[in-house]
Amino acid sequence: MMSAPATTAEDTCAPSPTHAIGDDAATAIATTLKALSDPLRLRMLSAIATDARGESCVCDLAELAEVSQPTVSHHLKVLRDTGVLTSERRGTWVWYRIAPALRPAVTTLLDSFAPAAVAPVRAEHAGLENVDDALTHLAEALSQDYPQLDGSLVATIVRESYTALAKSARVKNHLLSLTERFARQRLADITRDRTQGQPQVLFVCVANAGRSQLAAALVNQRSGGAVVARSAGSTPAAEIHPHVQPLIDELTPGNDEPRFPKPLTDDAVRAADVVITMGCGDVCPIIPGVRYEDWTVGDPALASAEGIAAIRDDIARRVDALLATLTPTS
Numbered sequence: 001m002m003s004a005p006a007t008t009a010e011d012t013c014a015p016s017p018t019h020a021i022g023d024d025a026a027t028a029i030a031t032t033l034k035a036l037s038d039p040l041r042l043r044m045l046s047a048i049a050t051d052a053r054g055e056s057c058v059c060d061l062a063e064l065a066e067v068s069q070p071t072v073s074h075h076l077k078v079l080r081d082t083g084v085l086t087s088e089r090r091g092t093w094v095w096y097r098i099a100p101a102l103r104p105a106v107t108t109l110l111d112s113f114a115p116a117a118v119a120p121v122r123a124e125h126a127g128l129e130n131v132d133d134a135l136t137h138l139a140e141a142l143s144q145d146y147p148q149l150d151g152s153l154v155a156t157i158v159r160e161s162y163t164a165l166a167k168s169a170r171v172k173n174h175l176l177s178l179t180e181r182f183a184r185q186r187l188a189d190i191t192r193d194r195t196q197g198q199p200q201v202l203f204v205c206v207a208n209a210g211r212s213q214l215a216a217a218l219v220n221q222r223s224g225g226a227v228v229a230r231s232a233g234s235t236p237a238a239e240i241h242p243h244v245q246p247l248i249d250e251l252t253p254g255n256d257e258p259r260f261p262k263p264l265t266d267d268a269v270r271a272a273d274v275v276i277t278m279g280c281g282d283v284c285p286i287i288p289g290v291r292y293e294d295w296t297v298g299d300p301a302l303a304s305a306e307g308i309a310a311i312r313d314d315i316a317r318r319v320d321a322l323l324a325t326l327t328p329t330s
Helices: 023-035 039-049 058-064 070-081 100-112 131-145 151-166 172-191 210-220 247-249 264-272 305-327
Strands: 085-090 093-098 198-205 228-233 274-277 291-295
Touching: 023 039, 023 070, 023 198, 039 070, 039 093, 039 100, 058 070, 058 093, 070 085, 070 093, 093 100, 100 274, 131 151, 131 172, 151 172, 172 291, 210 228, 210 247, 210 305, 247 305, 274 305
Parallel strands: 198 228, 198 274, 274 291
Antiparallel strands: 085 093
8 A cells, every 4th residue: 555645844835925805894795795696686786877867766666576665675775774875765755876985896796797698608619720821811911901001010900809809709710700800990990080081989888799789880870871880898798699689680781791799999999089988987098089978878788678678769869969969960
């Protein structure tokens, strides 16, 4: 029978300074997370966070589920007692809003989970053969279309585009064609003269799989081509949300080009006349001369079918108001 190897001093586990949060902070955070660990409470929190008024009436929140008013009040009280919500009575009704100190944390929590709500990653990952050669040929072809740019810059953008899209791609045998489209868009952004041509709007959300894609499609459809709209995501998902794709298809009949979530780039922001953020926080660089707006819009990835329709209508109203500032009136 073999004896166990001798333990040396190097094998002995030595205590090291811990970087864990303290007991008090852990207890406070755990209490808050426990209060949020209920589907209806999360839906209420999402509804309040995305309400354009910055607050929601208890009568609005009662519509989220077929439960009694006392049940609704109980869930709201739990959130209020943990400090997530504040409340104010006005006449008959009580109004709720997210505590100012916790709003960044609540927004980050809800938006961080949005990409995970899109269908889970599929197994098929057909790889590209000779990727390096394919990207080299693509860079050479695009250099012919953009002779004003240095060839090494074009090659860098092509390879960066491939790498960025590969991080979230589901089916990699389409990755080269998507890389070409994304690289072309980036090159067009770099070479755009913002003093010429049609106004350009960039919509930015977290996953670029729902609201920003839908907003861009609405702008392009309702402006009749007078305004160019693009979209991007701070953390792109692998594909457009399956409940949003049919809405976009209705807005763009006859357009068979596949749409896909794209990562946010500084060049896209610089090329835009207006940047609309939609729940992605302060991820956009501040470029002089660019107009910024923040739209508090619900995330379709976390909404029911009825909720997605309401989100679409909300975005459509905002788009109409935006276009009124960008297109001349007859």
